[in-house]
Amino acid sequence: GENVEQHPSTLSVQEGDSAVIKCTYSDSASNYFPWYKQELGKRPQLIIDIRSNVGEKKDQRIAVTLNKTAKHFSLHITETQPEDSAVYFCAASTTGNQFYFGTGTSLTVIP
């Protein structure tokens, strides 16, 4: 089955700096890659996703890049703010099937 690895497990950045979280996957059939943000005590919320026919997608300060050849994808947050502090999870899926999650990255934005 699919194996998703996520790095780093913890990340601290100064407010205004950029944050990058990376994930790798093993199954070349995976074609959908969502990113979730989970604030303390709350449910995971989808923040951005990308499909395998696209190399990059942006939504304001958040972007995701996908390298299908190398089987890795990354989340980029620019101009970080304290409210970006949360745990971020990546996932990989083949359409219509199970989702495989990374182990999470705890992001702290220092004011």
Added chain:
Amino acid sequence: GAGVSQSPSNKVTEKGKDVELRCDPISGHTALYWYRQSLGQGLEFLIYFQGNSAPDKSGLPSDRFSAERTGGSVSTLTIQRTQQEDSAVYLCATRQSVDTQYFGPGTRLTVL
């Protein structure tokens, strides 16, 4: 519209008792997933229902865990003879025909 809902939000039980956790999906969502999240940990896949197909039970940790989905809508996760290591947040997520998965608020289970 209404999102995924779960009940109860919190459940405290004694070791050895059975518990039932409920998930109400977003109307029209054909796929439903159960995950377990221990404190400070990631999402552990438990079971996946897709329409009328046989569920994917490959993530259930033991035969004390079972789940059903009635009429392709509401799902119930049952844990029999609960153990302290079952304490966790149990999250339900649902998906329509395309890929986006939406999570419920979770049920926090504490086994004393």
